Amino acid sequence: MNIILLGYPGAGKGTEAENLKKQGYYHVSTGDLIRAEIKKESPLGKQVKDLISKGNLVPDALITEILLSAIKGKENILFDGFPRTLAQAQTLTKYLQDAGQKVKVILLKASEEVVLRRLTSRRLCKDCGHIENIYWPSYTGKCSKCGGELYTRADDTLESAKHRLDVFRKETEPLLEYYSKEEGYITVDASRSAEEVSLTVKRALEV
Ligand SMILES: [Zn+2]
Numbered sequence: 183m184n185i186i187l188l189g190y191p192g193a194g195k196g197t198e199a200e201n202l203k204k205q206g207y208y209h210v211s212t213g214d215l216i217r218a219e220i221k222k223e224s225p226l227g228k229q230v231k232d233l234i235s236k237g238n239l240v241p242d243a244l245i246t247e248i249l250l251s252a253i254k255g256k257e258n259i260l261f262d263g264f265p266r267t268l269a270q271a272q273t274l275t276k277y278l279q280d281a282g283q284k285v286k287v288i289l290l291k292a293s294e295e296v297v298l299r300r301l302t303s304r305r306l307c308k309d310c311g312h313i314e315n316i317y318w319p320s321y322t323g324k325c326s327k328c329g330g331e332l333y334t335r336a337d338d339t340l341e342s343a344k345h346r347l348d349v350f351r352k353e354t355e356p357l358l359e360y361y362s363k364e365e366g367y368i369t370v371d372a373s374r375s376a377e378e379v380s381l382t383v384k385r386a387l388e389v
Contacts, residue, residue, distance in 0.1 A: 183387065184283055186261045186274075186361075188354060189290035191346045192300035193372035194379060198290060199262050201380050207260035208253075215248050216240065246273050257283065268356045275364075287361045288383060290372035294347065301343035305332040 185207060189195030203209045219227035226248060230240050245264070250273075253259050265271040278285055292300075305314045309330030314321055325332060336342065361367045368386045372379050 184259045184285040186287045192297040193290040193292045197376050202260050207258050208256050209260045211262040212264045286366040289369045292372040296373045298343050302340050304338045
């Protein structure tokens with residue numbers, strides 16, 4: 183069984199991906215694959231590096247090509263950050279069908295209130311970079327490692343969090359519409375604790 187993991191920003195996709203990796207799923211992240219190609223200085227990597235350095239986006243077809251070559255012959259794949267577009271989703275569906283493989287699509291969904299609260303609660307230490315969270319019981323308003331002053335990263339402001347949520351919705355809506363008509367589409371309430379979310383995902387995969 184393969185898994186496509188989709189998650190609202192702040193819904194804990196990274197944590198869940200780690201859990202599934204530990205359960206033996208073969209984790210494929212397009213971001214990691216692209217970085218690896220660039221590092222290897224492969225022909226594909228050079229092409230991608232050139233595009234990025236000129237400020238261009240990496241085209242759909244190229245990302246798909248990199249991904250498909252990475253998953254050839256593999257099973258129990260955990261797709262993280264792919265597909266991102268409808269075209270990528272359709273190509274992947276066809277690939278998996280041809281390979282006789284099944285997929286479950288898991289969407290980690292949390293309410294806007296929860297997402298915004300999570301995305302704006304992080305604080306960093308000005309002196310040592312240690313991460314604190316205003317909702318942790320241990321939070322004192324100072325760095326717990328060195329006593330330094332804390333600040334909110336520009337990415338973690340309310341305005342920026344709202345923007346990330348908007349971008350996610352716009353980008354992912356067509357995918358959700360596509361997958362909601364397919365078999366094996368599961369929505370998990372990610373407003374709950376990470377443990378509860380993991381348990382729900384685990385049970386959904388056993389069915
Ligand atoms: Zn510190």
